[in-house]
Amino acid sequence: MQVNPECPLARYGEARHTVVMDLIARIQARETRAIARALTLVENGDATFLTALDAEYASLPHPERVGITGPPGSGKSTLTSTLISELRKQQKRVGVVAVDPSSPFSGGALLGDRLRMGEHTLDPDVFMRSMASRGRFGGLAIGSEDACEVLALGGFESIIVETVGVGQSEVDIARMADTTVVVLTPSAGDSVQALKAGIMEIADVVVINKADREGAERLEEDIKEGMELRPHPPAGTPMWQPPVVRTIATEGTGASELLAAITSHRAFLTSNRLLEGARLRRAESRLVDLAGAGMLQALKQGGRAKALFQAAKQDVLRGTMSPRAAVTSLLKQLDL
Numbered sequence: 001m002q003v004n005p006e007c008p009l010a011r012y013g014e015a016r017h018t019v020v021m022d023l024i025a026r027i028q029a030r031e032t033r034a035i036a037r038a039l040t041l042v043e044n045g046d047a048t049f050l051t052a053l054d055a056e057y058a059s060l061p062h063p064e065r066v067g068i069t070g071p072p073g074s075g076k077s078t079l080t081s082t083l084i085s086e087l088r089k090q091q092k093r094v095g096v097v098a099v100d101p102s103s104p105f106s107g108g109a110l111l112g113d114r115l116r117m118g119e120h121t122l123d124p125d126v127f128m129r130s131m132a133s134r135g136r137f138g139g140l141a142i143g144s145e146d147a148c149e150v151l152a153l154g155g156f157e158s159i160i161v162e163t164v165g166v167g168q169s170e171v172d173i174a175r176m177a178d179t180t181v182v183v184l185t186p187s188a189g190d191s192v193q194a195l196k197a198g199i200m201e202i203a204d205v206v207v208i209n210k211a212d213r214e215g216a217e218r219l220e221e222d223i224k225e226g227m228e229l230r231p232h233p234p235a236g237t238p239m240w241q242p243p244v245v246r247t248i249a250t251e252g253t254g255a256s257e258l259l260a261a262i263t264s265h266r267a268f269l270t271s272n273r274l275l276e277g278a279r280l281r282r283a284e285s286r287l288v289d290l291a292g293a294g295m296l297q298a299l300k301q302g303g304r305a306k307a308l309f310q311a312a313k314q315d316v317l318r319g320t321m322s323p324r325a326a327v328t329s330l331l332k333q334l335d336l
């Protein structure tokens, strides 16, 4: 392949350019191995690949995105597997990314998810991958968003992002989804914790999984009480009342109800023209994330920004400047 010198990839050299362009073409041809390879490159923040992915941005489809979050072990992966079965009944190709903000390595999670989603591993129209945040500037939210773009390029019509609920990270990832499903279980403490963590604020659909266990009734009452405390949207904005769905993921019970709840939330977004607003917020938070990551990289990588950063650190260390004043001065010197 001839390298066009105008192409932003040219600086990475001809061989690398060819490999990456070939990979992009194979993703578009829906080759599973190419998608897997691309997600490894995304995980490692591979600049050549990300530049090539960015070049496809204008033509990327916008598949529906569902976020599934909740406490560790609440049954998110098992539930995802049942949801995949429902989506497959509608002939949709499904891509799943399970992101684990708590662990720097994804090996264990991957193995576990293979077991839980095992029935789909041979289906060429289902792609599943666990991801960790290692080796990236800007962390998990950026990597997960890039992963979703790879899946969109690979022609998946439905994307599910599973995240463990451990704080800000799952709130970040919830912003990436059109519909966020919060999974709770009747085991003691879950609901209180979830309410405290503000997870209920991001829930479009609430699932009470492990409904075969005692306490589902009480949990539902707690959830409904908690929901009343949610902040109201500005007057005139249509209000969505998150449905509460009971499931037994290990048996597939409640899966079709869950998909129905997700579908009706999507219909609500569409009929009230809210999808565009959600995408605008997503674009904004992505720009903020990337600007932050870019800034960090610039400050650490070298050149003038790094020199100014080093000087600022010395000023703070000597006590001649407060950290805030040092940053203000730094931004001013960088014309920002």
Ligand SMILES: Nc1nc2c(ncn2[C@@H]2O[C@H](COP(=O)(O)OP(=O)(O)OP(=O)(O)O)[C@@H](O)[C@H]2O)c(=O)[nH]1
Pocket (backbone or CB within 6 Å): 071, 072, 073, 074, 075, 076, 077, 078, 079, 112, 116, 164, 209, 210, 211, 212, 213, 247, 248, 249, 250, 251
């Ligand atoms: N009794 C019962 N067990 C369930 C149900 N759903 C899932 N489990 C079990 O709960 C355990 C955890 O399930 P996972 O699907 O891995 O949960 P997870 O939320 O994805 O876990 P992490 O990704 O590690 O946070 C497994 O042993 C499942 O078999 C359910 O409805 N009832």
Ligand SMILES: [Mg+2]
Pocket (backbone or CB within 6 Å): 076, 077, 078, 098, 113, 162
């Ligand atoms: Mg899981």
